[in-house]
Amino acid sequence: xxxxxxxxxxxxxxxxxxxxxxxxxxxxxxxxxxxxxxxxxxxxxxxxxxxxxxxxxxxxxxxxxxxxxxxxxxxxxxxxxxxxxxxxxxxxxxxxxxxxxxxxxxxxxxxxxxxxxxxxxxxxxxxxxxxxxxxxxxxxxxxxxxxxxxxxxxxxxxxxxxxxxxxxxxxxxxxxxxxxxxxxxxxxxxxxxxxxxxxxxxxxxxxxxxxxxxxxxxxxxxxxxxxxxxxxxxxxxxxxxxxxxxxxxxxxxxxxxxxxxxxxxxxxxxxxxxxxxxxxxxxxxxxxxxxxxxxxxxxxxxxxxxxxxxxxxxxxxxxxxxxxxxxxxxxxxxxxxxxxxxxxxxxxxxxxxxxxxxxxxxxxxxxxxxxxxxxxxxxxxxxxxxxxxxxxxxxxxxxxxxxxxxxxxxxxxxxxxxxxxxxxxxxxxxxxxxxxxxxxxxxxxxxxxxxxxxxxxxxxxxxxxxxxxxxxxxxxxxxxxxxxxxxxxxxxxxxxxxxxxxxxxxxxxxxxxxxxxxxxxxxxxxxxxxxxxxxxxxxxxxxxxxxxxxxxxxxxxxxxxxxxxxxxxxxxxxxxxxxxxxxxxxxxxxxxxxxxxxxxxxxxxxxxxxxxxxxxxxxxxxxxxxxxxxxxxxxxxxxxxxxxxxxxxxxxxxxxxxxxxxxxxxxxxxxxxxxxxxxxxxxxxxxxxxxxxxxxxxxxxxxxxxxxxxxxxxxxxxxxxxxxxxxxxxxxxxxxx
Numbered sequence: 100x101x102x103x104x105x106x107x108x109x110x111x112x113x114x115x116x117x118x119x120x121x122x123x124x125x126x127x128x129x130x131x132x133x134x135x136x137x138x139x140x141x142x143x144x145x146x147x148x149x150x151x152x153x154x155x156x157x158x159x160x161x162x163x164x165x166x167x168x169x170x171x172x173x174x175x176x177x178x179x180x181x182x183x184x185x186x187x188x189x190x191x192x193x194x195x196x197x198x199x200x201x202x203x204x205x206x207x208x209x210x211x212x213x214x215x216x217x218x219x220x221x222x223x224x225x226x227x228x229x230x231x232x233x234x235x236x237x238x239x240x241x242x243x244x245x246x247x248x249x250x251x252x253x254x255x256x257x258x259x260x261x262x263x264x265x266x267x268x269x270x271x272x273x274x275x276x277x278x279x280x281x282x283x284x285x286x287x288x289x290x291x292x293x294x295x296x297x298x299x300x301x302x303x304x305x306x307x308x309x310x311x312x313x314x315x316x317x318x319x320x321x322x323x324x325x326x327x328x329x330x331x332x333x334x335x336x337x338x339x340x341x342x343x344x345x346x347x348x349x350x351x352x353x354x355x356x357x358x359x360x361x362x363x364x365x366x367x368x369x370x371x372x373x374x375x376x377x378x379x380x381x382x383x384x385x386x387x388x389x390x391x392x393x394x395x396x397x398x399x400x401x402x403x404x405x406x407x408x409x410x411x412x413x414x415x416x417x418x419x420x421x422x423x424x425x426x427x428x429x430x431x432x433x434x435x436x437x438x439x440x441x442x443x444x445x446x447x448x449x450x451x452x453x454x455x456x457x458x459x460x461x462x463x464x465x466x467x468x469x470x471x472x473x474x475x476x477x478x479x480x481x482x483x484x485x486x487x488x489x490x491x492x493x494x495x496x497x498x499x500x501x502x503x504x505x506x507x508x509x510x511x512x513x514x515x516x517x518x519x520x521x522x523x524x525x526x527x528x529x530x531x532x533x534x535x536x537x538x539x540x541x542x543x544x545x546x547x548x549x550x551x552x553x554x555x556x557x558x559x560x561x562x563x564x565x566x567x568x569x570x571x572x573x574x575x576x577x578x579x580x581x582x583x584x585x586x587x588x589x590x591x592x593x594x595x596x597x598x599x600x601x602x603x604x605x606x607x608x609x610x611x612x613x614x615x616x617x618x619x620x621x622x623x624x625x626x627x628x629x630x631x632x633x634x635x636x637x638x639x640x641x642x643x644x645x646x647x648x649x650x651x652x653x654x655x656x657x658x659x660x661x662x663x664x665x666x667x668x669x670x671x672x673x674x675x676x677x678x679x680x681x682x683x684x685x686x687x688x689x690x691x692x693x694x695x696x697x698x699x700x701x702x703x704x705x706x707x708x709x710x711x712x713x714x715x716x717x718x719x720x721x722x723x724x725x726x727x728x729x730x731x732x733x734x735x736x737x738x739x740x741x742x743x744x745x746x747x748x749x750x751x752x753x754x755x756x757x758x759x760x761x762x763x764x765x766x767x768x769x770x771x772x773x774x775x776x777x778x779x780x781x782x783x784x785x786x787x788x789x790x791x792x793x794x795x796x797x798x799x800x801x802x803x804x805x806x807x808x809x810x811x812x813x814x815x816x817x818x819x820x821x822x823x824x825x826x827x828x829x830x831x832x833x834x835x836x
Contacts, residue, residue, distance in 0.1 A: 102287065109163030110289040112141060112152075114236035114246070118704040122234050122712055123181050123692045124407050128368070128395035130202040132335035133407040135234040138171055138689050139164035140183040140194045142209055143234035144269075144333050146408060149248045149262060150232050151269075151331065153194055153211060154292055155185070156224040161293045162187065171691040177385035178365045179392040180358070181692060189217040190321075192225075199361050202400065204336060208354060211329040215321035225329065226292050227315040229253065229262060229269070238708055241409040249309030253280040254302045258343045260313065264304075270343050272330035272350040275315040283310035330354040365392060371429030374729070375757030375771075377749055382684065382693075383725055389693035390718035391428055394421055397715045401436035402455070406711020410697075412456040415441060415468045416533065417716040419475040423621060424719035426482040427726050429762050434479050435488060442472065442495040449502030453533065465533035466506060466547040469499040470554025474621060477557035481764045486564065493565055500558045500574055503528065503551055507581065523591040523605045526584025534603065534614060542604035548585050549618040555581055556623070582627070589629050600636040601628065612640040616662040619669055620723070626735030637667065641675055648682060651701070658686055658695040658717045664724035668744045669731065673798075676744055680725070694718060729756075732764045738793030738824075739765050741784075742772065745800040750774055756800075765791050772800065775833070782832040784825075795825040799834050807835040 103115035113120050126133035135143040141152045155162040167185040174180035184193040191214040200206050237246030254261045255278035260269040281288050281298035303311040374384040397404050402413040422434040444460045451472045453465035476492040506528040515525035530541035555578040562571035596608030603611030618624045647653045667676035686699035695717045697710020728744025749756050755773030766788035775781045804820035817824040
């Protein structure tokens with residue numbers, strides 16, 4: 100690190116300068132192997148592995164990431180095929196990374212492309228440097244060793260670069276002019292490259308310190324407007340890949356064909372739901388598709404995981420909410436596979452493990468997990484109506500109910516019913532650390548209890564669907580008793596702690612609106628949560644939000660706050676939800692890769708832990724929140740709510756707003772909203788939705804009171820200033836102002 104700090108800026112990754120670096124993931128759906136491409140163009144070829152870094156030499160000088168302003172993008176603006184581009188006065192340089200092949204046999208590809216923008220022929224040299232540095236910065240040390248990755252040997256022959264004697268192979272599809280290597284004690288390889296020369300050694304074995312480096316050199320005299328490409332092929336898995344034998348041109352053509360096929364495959368896979376929005380909102384549609392792709396890539400087989408490095412484990416908490424996001428966007432098979440894989444890890448007594456990894460079930464007590472498993476099973480049924488799957492999962496749900504009842508009994512008699520100091524805990528599940536803020540000291544968190552109630556509600560519904568009448572009656576009684584205890588606890592805690600908002604935990608009386616959102620969605624308790632405490636919770640949140648935004652003195656936030664957008668929509672606070680949405684979009688770094696880390700620091704270059712990137716539990720919260728702008732299911736009155744978060748500007752644009760193939764609990768929904776004239780909004784509703792008992796509640800995006808509503812040519816009276824309730828589907832609706 101001292102050597103790197105003393106070297107010219109750009110010779111080493113920016114984290115050696117004490118600066119945060121950002122990256123994205125490259126892989127195929129469901130594989131356990133992923134690469135990382137950082138914002139400057141360095142490619143980490145596997146977890147805790149080395150990087151390939153690009154450098155250019157032109158006009159007698161070395162060009163590094165520090166000499167340019169790297170620009171990032173994704174193929175088509177949303178496909179998980181990232182590119183980093185360096186734009187120079189006379190040249191463009193770009194690196195594109197993608198992965199192809201089935202899980203367990205996938206391969207990483209990197210394409211390096213240079214183009215002469217000048218009117219004269221120019222000589223350019225590309226150095227691809229293999230060094231013992233990771234993309235993952237050293238402060239990313241949770242569950243992983245980051246920063247460096249030893250290289251003890253480098254050997255190049257027959258267009259194959261062997262990194263470490265039994266390590267990765269890089270198949271060089273484009274023949275280099277030369278390959279050279281150097282050990283750490285021979286000095287930094289950049290000291291040679293900066294003057295346009297290479298080290299002398301052709302191979303390195305048993306390198307002292309384990310920090311060897313190597314370089315592939317490519318030099319061209321580029322005519323005006325012409326470009327050259329270099330392809331690398333790096334298998335993720337150990338298998339007998341053949342040495343490259345195709346001529347360079349044929350190998351490049353084959354790789355380009357594979358790149359185009361990969362583009363088509365991802366475009367098809369991500370074309371389940373279509374959001375047709377005006378240009379000002381296209382970023383939302385792109386970000387939804389990108390985060391769906393990242394969720395699929397971060398999966399290891401059936402295991403849904405929030406990240407590929409620090410969080411390469413499977414939590415039922417993350418998995419249940421990510422499953423809800425997938426289901427809401429048309430991905431059912433991945434959820435089915437996840438639940439069939441996770442449920443058998445349940446302990447014999449019914450306890451649902453908080454987390455599963457290569458070591459098996461994690462026994463740590465986190466009492467949200469039991470309700471979350473039940474919820475995820477029932478959510479799958481709500482979207483698919485697959486009663487066979489529900490029957491298959493019923494034994495796991497039933498055992499989880501038994502464990503919930505066991506937990507409740509520990510707080511259901513004696514002092515918990517008679518002592519005012521203990522009564523707020525009465526009937527709740529015991530303290531746990533499921534809420535990360537309580538990791539150092541377990542608390543009786545309402546997060547746990549909101550999920551417990553969600554699980555009991557869903558288990559009772561399952562029993563009814565499956566004809567298990569005795570269990571339906573028993574679990575319904577447990578549900579109702581627990582709901583009473585939960586609301587009594589909230590009332591007692593408000594009084595005991597002298598607060599006017601819904602707290603995060605009984606002991607602390609703490610303000611935690613991001614946690615409280617769970618009671619609204621997926622909890623579905625909006626009609627039962629205590630008032631005015633609920634409204635005051637989000638009034639206070641909005642006061643905090645405005646102060647944070649205006650003062651610009653905040654240090655960091657976690658984008659789990661996306662949940663607040665969905666809660667605000669359900670509370671009827673559309674404008675405030677959209678303001679929060681725009682703020683959280685600013686946390687995408689870099690913006691063109693359409694994702695978030697787990698932590699967003701106000702100072703982008705501050706060298707601090709940011710979790711994984713992309714963090715796909717955050718991504719799933721984003722997807723669920725944005726879906727609620729267009730549609731959500733309202734449990735309290737069994738209504739399907741449409742358009743509650745759509746702003747007037749979108750429907751007033753020439754494009755209007757279109758939604759296609761949107762899954763709901765009540766069927767597949769299509770609709771289009773567009774202004775017919777200054778005083779009339781037309782809404783075309785189609786699909787196979789069966790209108791639920793509470794009807795279809797259509798929100799007006801226009802900030803004027805409704806004067807008249809027609810459905811299929813007939814006037815209706817079931818409307819307010821801002822909503823119309825429909826009981827016909829499909830429908831042609833006109834909202835008149």
